[in-house]
Amino acid sequence: MNATTSPFSRRDFLKTSAAVGGGLLISLYLPELARATEKSTEVPAAPFAPNAFIRIGTDDLITVVINKSEMGQGPYTSLPMLAAEELEADWSKVRYESAPVDAAYNHPMFGIQMTGGSTSTASEWERFRKAGATARMMLVAAAAQNWNVDAQTLKAEKSFVIHSASGRRASFGSLADAASKLQPPKDVPLKDPKDYKLIGKPTRRLDTPAKINGSAQFGIDVQVPGMLTAVIARAPVFGGKVVSFNAEKARAVPGVKDVVQVPSGVAVIATGFWPAKLGREKLEVKWDDGANATLSTTAMRSEFAKLAQSPGLVAKKVGDPEKALAGAAKTITAEFEVPYLAHATMEPLNCVVDLKTDSCEIWTGTQFQTGDRMAAATIAGLKPEQVSIHTTFLGGGFGRRANPANDFVGEAVHVAKAVKAPVKVVWTREDDMRGGYYRPMWYDHMVGGVDASGNPVAWTHTIVGQSILAGTPFEPFGVKDGIDSASVEGAADLLYGIPNLQVDLHTPKLTIPVLWWRSVGHSHSGFAVEAFFDELAHAGGQDPFELRRKLLANQPRMKALLELVAEKAKWGSPVASGRGRGIATHFSFDSYVAQVAEVSVDKDGGVHVHKVVCAVDCGRVINPDSVIAQMQGGIVFGLSAALKDEITFENGRVQQGNFHNYPMLRMNESPEIEVHIMPSSEPPTGVGEPGVPPVAPAVANAIFAATGKRIRRLPIGRVSMA
Amino acid sequence: MITLRVNGKQLQADVDPNTPLLWVLRDSLGLTGTKYGCGMAQCGACTVHLDGEAIRSCVKKVSDAAGKNITTIEGLSTDLSHPLQRAWIEIDVPQCGYCQSGQIMSAAVLLAEKTKPTDTDIDEAMCGNICRCGTYSRIRQAIHRAAELKAAGRSAE
Secondary structure, three states, X not given: OOHHHOOOOOOOOOOOOOOOOOOEEEEEOOOOOOOOOOOOOOOXXXXXXOEEEEEEOOOOOEEEEEOOOOOOOOHHHHHHHHHHHHHOOOXXXXXXXXXXXXXXXXXXXXXXXXXXXXXXXXXXXXXXXXHHHHHHHHHXXXXXXXXXXXXXXXXXXXXXXXXXXXXXXXXXXXXHHHHHOOOOOOOOOOOOHHHOOOOOOOOOOOOHHHHOOOOOOEHHHOOOOOOEEEEEEEOOOOOOEEEEEEOHHHHOOOOEEEEEEEOOEEEEEEOOHHHHHHHHHHOEEEEEOHHHOOOOHHHHXXXXXXXXXXXXXXXXXXXXXXXXHHOOOEEEEEEEEEOEEOOOOOOOOEEEEEEOOOOEEEEEOOOXXXXXXXXXXXXXXXXXXXXXXXXXXXXXXXXOOOOOOOHHHHHHHHHHHHHOOOEEEEOOHHHHHOOOOEEOOEEEEEEEEEOOOOOEEEEEEEEEEOOOOOOOOOHHHHEEOOEEHHHHOOOOOOOOOOOEEEEEEEOOOOOOOEOOOOOOOHHHHHHHHHHHHHHHHHHOOXXXXXXXXXXXXXXXXXXXXXXXXXXXXXXXXXXXOOEEEEEEEEEEOOEEEEEEEEEEEOOOOOEEEEEEEXXXXXXXOOOHHHHHHHHXXXXXXXXXXXXXXXXXXXXXXXXXXXXXXXXXXXXXXXXXXXXXXXXXXXOOXXXXXXXXXXXXXXXXXXXXXXXXXXXXXXXXXOOOOO | OEEEEEOOEEEEEOOOOOOEXXXXXXXXXXXXXXXXXXXXXXXXOOEEEXXXXXXXXXXXXXXXXXXXXXXXXXXXXXXXXXXXXXXXXXXXXXXXXXXXXXXXXXXXXXXXXXXOOOXXXXXXXHOOOOOOOXXXXXXXXXXXXXXXXXXXXXXXX
């Protein structure tokens, strides 16, 4: 997907973003620089709508306006670092601010304002540095004018412009007004990386203080004067509808103000969350369960298994796998299964809406500003520019808050329309977990063949799973000839050099709402590919590390990373009694990750992950500590899924509801994690998601090493020791 | 009307006495640093101190908290000076940050009870607090660090 094929209208822009009271506002867009617009209240329509990323006040404070949602992955620190590096800013003067919705803040690759795909750094790497460099050049030009000297004789350092020859110094703040009257430069050269002062240095997050004293505002914390709180009774089965409801008892609950039907169900509106929830408990709703009334995971699994026995639509074919398998010295077949998964962000979904006749103000933790605004405008009967979204901190996102169906925002606007007061819709944990938009269930049927020396000669991979992109505005770009790229990613782009390969896909049409979940398709392909590779290595009598090394001969970055992780994890050295080591690699979001897990299994089949050694090559690193944090987080996230979690259906109903039956890895189960970053001068690539895919197969392969038992289905739960 | 003593202040709330303390803190008193995560004492995001003990405010009736000293994250310190807050900044613990109020409030009781908590102590005290972002290794490291900072502060006095 790229900007020129954006599914969203380029008309979607704000009239102004110049909320500046004196000082300098740097505006620019790529690929060409725009003129500064701080004096203008009218911004021309896209593609000339300028971006506005840096504000320098006369008080010397530097505000970097961030167009990426902060959900833990760190853009409120890493993007200011990019700007500050080129600006030559005093880092202690740098602040972050969440951007409004404006085409100027659109994702440079996706053409809409959104956060996802582990692309925040990669996509803003150039734009934020250029924004900083532009500001610096204008401040220097302003000083040159003031002092009547050649700009070439000046330098910027720690928020000052300095004329060494005369010893004159002027702070950025003192130059801000003068700089704001200048035209931005056309040619903005960027620094030589050897001169970086901030980029590449471990830097503390700017948002930590607010997150440890209760002051950080998440969507659920927003209070608006006169605001009511709504809790919604939604259909217990996906696609179900309200037949009728009796609100008499609900209305009798003290604090309940109203009960109204909305497209998604029946909303109970009260003075606060608790009375709204009590009111919902008293609400009587008759539902029509619809077509999914008999949906069951058991039936779906056998249907998927049946489909997997024959090839689907071919996504990738190299050589003649059928012939190669027929001629192989040995072939093996294995089937892998992963369940539906909920994102289970710590902050349950919520959205605050203040709807007036000519405006709609929204506060929420969203990853999908442009789409949510358009949906809100449509529902409210307003123009997109009459809708504003305040993106708060997100208490976790993992993809759930980037929903092309705009579920939690659209629903809240419907409630606001009915209530005629500012309203906060809060989802309970159960609502959130049963609310759909899951990582799809997948079934992978794999066949591999090795020659007499144990070298893989053929590999076929049949994938069965729902399409994430079908039915969304992204379908025209992500689904080609019936193949959803998200279903086959990590499988069709296999890095290993196997001469005969086929990857094919069945896409069953189910109406369970599915969505991207941290690492998307890689969350199943990483497991299936890397666990099967281990099986194939053993089938051919080869060490799984050595065989990977051999088949990565044409993939120097992954090969080097594999060697690094093996060295750090002491691959091949004796392991403590009862333990086993497993290795896995995976390429996703343009980054390379390799992991070694050290695992033991107790006599009851309980799995204990003692240590995970992780190596990552994500190109040039902006904030190494942030990369380490994302690998640590990805591993823990992946382990919850590998060991514990599944969403299952019985009679159309989701059987899980809260953390007692959809458990998370806890402190006492969290392994020691060691992260090694491969130094690189390649452009930066993703870190939010790539840590997830390798951990499940690394653990599965370690369980085999420890016990001889193969793991082919997640969650692992207890290993059968029979 | 229920009178509560929160962070050293007497506050009043006009609520049903069966309302969980969490929702009185958040919706009635505007102390939104204490978070809702599960509503059934499974995740620890709502942890506050009741007479110095870590409790899950999502399952504690407000009437049972009346007359006791309640401390929330907002009352831990006024200036980020608590050893845990200093350690949290030093180690850069939070990611999304949503669970961190509860993590810190659980850790604060551990630190009040044990001057030098072991890894086992940390496992026991902290296993009721879920972090979906996976900051556990940093939380562990920061609790050890906070214990050092607290000891250094004590020896300096």
